[in-house]
Amino acid sequence: MHILEIEKLTKRFGDVVAVDQMSLKVEEGEIFGFLGSNGAGKSTTIEMVTGLLRPNSGTIKVLGKDISKNRMFIKRNIGFVPQDIAIYEDLTAYENVKFFAGLYGFRGKELHERTMEALEFVDLTEKQKVFPKKFSGGMKRRLNIACAIAHKPKLIIMDEPTVGIDPQSRKYILESVRKLNEMGCTIIYTSHYMEEVEEICSRIAIIDHGQIIVEGTKDELKSLITDHKVVNIDTKSAVEVDVEIIKEIPGVLSVQVVGDEVQVQTELGANNLNRIIAYFISNGLEIRSLDEKEPNLETVFLTLTGRSLRDAH
Numbered sequence: 001m002h003i004l005e006i007e008k009l010t011k012r013f014g015d016v017v018a019v020d021q022m023s024l025k026v027e028e029g030e031i032f033g034f035l036g037s038n039g040a041g042k043s044t045t046i047e048m049v050t051g052l053l054r055p056n057s058g059t060i061k062v063l064g065k066d067i068s069k070n071r072m073f074i075k076r077n078i079g080f081v082p083q084d085i086a087i088y089e090d091l092t093a094y095e096n097v098k099f100f101a102g103l104y105g106f107r108g109k110e111l112h113e114r115t116m117e118a119l120e121f122v123d124l125t126e127k128q129k130v131f132p133k134k135f136s137g138g139m140k141r142r143l144n145i146a147c148a149i150a151h152k153p154k155l156i157i158m159d160e161p162t163v164g165i166d167p168q169s170r171k172y173i174l175e176s177v178r179k180l181n182e183m184g185c186t187i188i189y190t191s192h193y194m195e196e197v198e199e200i201c202s203r204i205a206i207i208d209h210g211q212i213i214v215e216g217t218k219d220e221l222k223s224l225i226t227d228h229k230v231v232n233i234d235t236k237s238a239v240e241v242d243v244e245i246i247k248e249i250p251g252v253l254s255v256q257v258v259g260d261e262v263q264v265q266t267e268l269g270a271n272n273l274n275r276i277i278a279y280f281i282s283n284g285l286e287i288r289s290l291d292e293k294e295p296n297l298e299t300v301f302l303t304l305t306g307r308s309l310r311d312a313h
């Protein structure tokens with residue numbers, strides 16, 4: 001059963017086509033990763049799925065039902081954790097979760113129980129009477145998650161839930177995602193952190209310029225590029241590196257500069273490492289270190305889009 005089916009979905013903002021004829025299917029029980037750099041169209045897609053934005057064209061079905069005709073059914077079955085934390089600072093943690101669960105029609109004892117369960121799930125039971133303005137970024141994110149799951153939705157959509165938080169809270173959130181999945185929820189997880197998506201997602205779609213450019217399991221995506229490798233050259237200063245000259249070396253597929261690191265993507269077996277190094281030496285560019293990377297999702301992204309996921313940061 002497909003929990004989500006998107007067909008030929010398009011959203012324009014003036015001249016910008018944020019989502020461009022996108023089609024996608026997500027199976028029940030998956031942790032589905034939506035990976036793309038800033039501005040790729042992840043949030044716009046998610047906001048259309050959750051009903052916050054209206055598409056220009058295309059259809060979205062959740063659990064087989066068209067979302068434009070079944071608003072209450074969709075609301076009950078989706079939990080949305082937005083990128084920008086949406087909690088009320090002047091309500092306690094308990095009151096926040098109770099407020100959101102109340103929107104789905106729960107009352108009395110059931111409302112209290114669902115609120116307490118959600119708070120317990122994110123480990124905030126002891127902080128239930130505290131106002132979130134006293135919370136750390138990570139605790140606010142956890143409260144945000146509790147607000148989204150108290151009504152026990154079948155599909156939980158998380159839009160970059162780990163942006164701007166400490167590593168411990170990040171770990172906690174990733175564990176919560178796994179736990180929710182084990183409890184039977186399907187998760188759609190958007191991120192531009194390749195490592196996170198690689199760690200928790202069973203299937204991944206890479207999105208760029210509003211389109212899904214590839215989709216599959218981690219291994220399927222990696223197998224697309226087994227004939228490529230990336231050579232990372234850490235230089236003293238990359239500003240003087242002329243990317244166009246390196247691109248002309250036979251076998252080189254693309255070159256990116258991220259900080260002082262020059263990432264050269266090249267065909268396996270091209271035997272061009274000497275020529276790449278020679279470019280640096282002959283131009284007086286100091287190499288601090290050099291390593292070759294096994295293909296990972298970052299490499300896949302680089303190969304398919306010609307850009308680094310980290311470009312935008």
Ligand SMILES: Nc1ncnc2c1ncn2[C@@H]1O[C@H](COP(=O)(O)OP(=O)(O)OP(=O)(O)O)[C@@H](O)[C@H]1O
Binds near residue numbers: 017036038041042045
């Ligand atoms: N309300 C809006 N008005 C105009 N343009 C918008 C609006 N929302 C998004 N866009 C544009 O649509 C494109 C896709 O943006 P979107 O926020 O969906 O990307 P994203 O992949 O979620 O990136 P991020 O990680 O930054 O959230 C971008 O070019 C963005 O500038």
